[in-house]
Amino acid sequence: MRAPQPSEASLDRPVSSGPATIAPEYVRRIAPYVPGKPIEELAREYGLAEERIVKLASNENPRGPSPRAREAIIAACAGITRYPDGNGFALKSALATHYGVSREQIVLGNGSNDVLELATQAFLRPGDEAVYSQHAFAVYPLATQARGAIGIEVPARNFGHDLDAMARAVTFRTRIVFVANPNNPTGTWLAAPRLRAFLAALPRDRLVVLDVAYDEYLGPGERSPSMGWIAEHPNLIVSRTFSKAYGLAGLRVGFGIMDPGVADMLNRVRQPFNVSSVAQAAALAALADAQYVAESAELNRAGFAQLASALDAMGVAYVPSHANFLLVHVGDGARVFEALLRQGVIVRPVANYGLPEHVRVTVGLPEENRRFLAALESALGR
Secondary structure, eight states: BBOOOOOOOHHHEEEEEEEEESHHHHHTTTTOOOOOOOOOHHHHHTOOOGOEEEOOOOOOOOSSSSSHHHHHHHHHHGGSHHHHHOOOHHHHHHHHHTTTTTTGGGEEESSHHHHHHHHHHOOOOOOOOEEETOOOOOOOHHHHTTOEEEEEEEOBTBBOOHHHHHHHHOTTTTTEEEEESSOOOTTTOOOHHHHHHHHSHHHHEEEEEEEEETTGGGTTTOOOOGGGGGGTTTEEEEEESSSSSOOGGOOOOEEEEEEHHHHHHHHSOEEETSSSSSHHHHHHHHHOOOHHHHHHHHHHHHHHHHHHHHHHHHHOOEEEEESSSSEESSSHHHHHEEEHHHHTEEEEEEHHHHHHHHEEOOOOOOHHHHHHHHHHHHHTTO
16 A cells, blocks of 8 residues: 555645745655654753663664774774775775675665665656555655655564565556565564565566665574575665664664666765765774674573563563564553653654554663663553
């Protein structure tokens, strides 16, 4: 089905006069992305001490970047008077070796969000369609609408992607299909055979963007060898990020791996110097520290077990997750979100994803998880 559109009243209200009225209608209809609440903002609003606030809202690595990445950041700061390498040669070379692809297959982005935006900018025209799942990452409809294209939202199945229904939703107007694996904000996961069958069922002239931002948190048997599928499916883009397990969310660096011809199209619309020199240096060092990423994934598994055990004991339902967060059923999501804020715990409300009875909580350090569980028990009156 077509994604819901705001009413004409909501279209006119924010830009009722002035130069903004000449912006395209499809731009004026966009509801801007709302990120997780910053710690500093909560401290100002509620008069709380920043050091007492726990942020479990944005699926960041609670350990932060690795020591190697921290050292690389400090060293790179000495050269910030110069523009970065616009082609990202060193980072692309390391990524090519790591994933067994060529440099020409890699597009660097200002976070993986940038790669998603570049795909829509290069391949969508006004009136084209993009297909994505209900309860999938909010950037898919936003990036689609920003091009004047039409979002086709396919109802979810058990909080995740219904690939058969998504394949049926593809028409001659479809240009891009978005798939998140694991999915954000639900944490659901699709096995590799299902994904390969889905790719095989689609026309070769429909771009498939496979967003695997949380892949590092999967067990070895759960990870899809998706980069190896590109030779057989040149319409596939695999987008990845350094913002999650690698702990570099504040530096904004991600990348896409794809057929060289597709990469050429994205690079034609990519902004020059879209990834800073500091971000490139940090990502290069982080990529080399496989042990740190493995330790972060193990910490995440232990934290997930801690949260799941306590939620089970409290009788609180949640969606089993394959990422670094949990979608928790709390009844009145807005009320519980506010009650948690007042106790200095930031989670993510997800009513904008069609999930008003849930909140999403990032798996944190053991003490952060305990703070959330105690605050949640209080908010629910348990």
